[in-house]
Amino acid sequence: MEWHDEGIVLGARKHGETSVILEVMTRAHGRHLGMVRGGRSRKAQPVLQAGNLVDLVWRARLDEHMGQFQVEALELNAARLFESACAVYGLQTIAAHLRLLPERDPHLGLYEMLGLLLAHLDEPSAAGELVVRFELMVLEELGFGLDLSECAATGRREELTYVSPKSGRAVSREAGLPWHDKMLPLPAFLIVGPGMRADLSAIEQAFRLTEFFFTRHVYGPRGLTPPDARIGFLNALRKHTAGKLHVPGDSAA
Incomplete structure (x- = not known):
């Protein structure tokens, strides 16, 4: 199994003596984990910092396996964000x-x-x-x-002031006034x-x-x-x- 995608690093944790388990949010494959061999090296560590945009190749024998990442830097944001x-x-x-x-x-x-x-x-x-x-x-x-988008009680789109804690829908000032102490602003x-x-x-x-x-x-x-x-x-x-x-x-x- 193999795919190629871009992703944003969310975090990494140590795995063994030299590797890391990398967590990324990818464009097409959602939040994904994978091992990066040698991920704790001086060359790899700056690339695997949270917030960086990276190019990814993921490989595994079976789809349900964690698999391994090959990672290349696209945009190094971490230093600025930190x-x-x-x-x-x-x-x-x-x-x-x-x-x-x-x-x-x-x-x-x-x-x-x-x-x-x-x-x-x-x-x-x-x-x-x-x-x-x-x-x-x-x-x-x-x-x-x-x-x-509109008042749950009247359908109006003006003066939306509250949110109903029961329905999660907006409520206008006039419709919500009698229950204003129970409404969410x-x-x-x-x-x-x-x-x-x-x-x-x-x-x-x-x-x-x-x-x-x-x-x-x-x-x-x-x-x-x-x-x-x-x-x-x-x-x-x-x-x-x-x-x-x-x-x-x-x-x-």
Whole structure:
């Protein structure tokens, strides 16, 4: 068995004295594991870092075997990403979400979104929105997608303010007002789209929204908890925002 594909490195762990087990998200073959012989060498280690885009040839005697990877670098992102706490925690969070999906199950949309994320994970002003949109895509791929296109009660597309915790559908301000204390807030940027820049409060609100449905449909039934890296990512966003608000040299008059 053999195939050729491109992929993004999610992580690697030691195997024996000189090899590693490489985990990648591929374009056509989903999240995939494979052994890289000599993967712990000085030449190979820089290539096998999380966030790098690589060219892959996978070989195995049978399809169900782990198999071996032959790996060549296409785009070395790791050095740039490792300089940013947002990027490091963000990449770890994304990898944890991808591990919720069946191994070797293709998800082209997630792969392409991951490529976009890698270009901006070290930009905190954009990373928060992109990661939460990635979470919404993962929920969709798992079969628990939210419907934020129209009001569940009236069918209206205006003033969508809430999300029903029962159905995962948007609810308008008027329809949801009688039950507003039981509704989940819907950040406006998730409806308007990428053209609307979200502030930290809206980003945190969006992460609470996705965490609610991950916990109900995925973490709870599987006996899991949200990844620690996700908390680290949000803390890195808060620290970045706090740093922007502080202007050196300012003092009370």
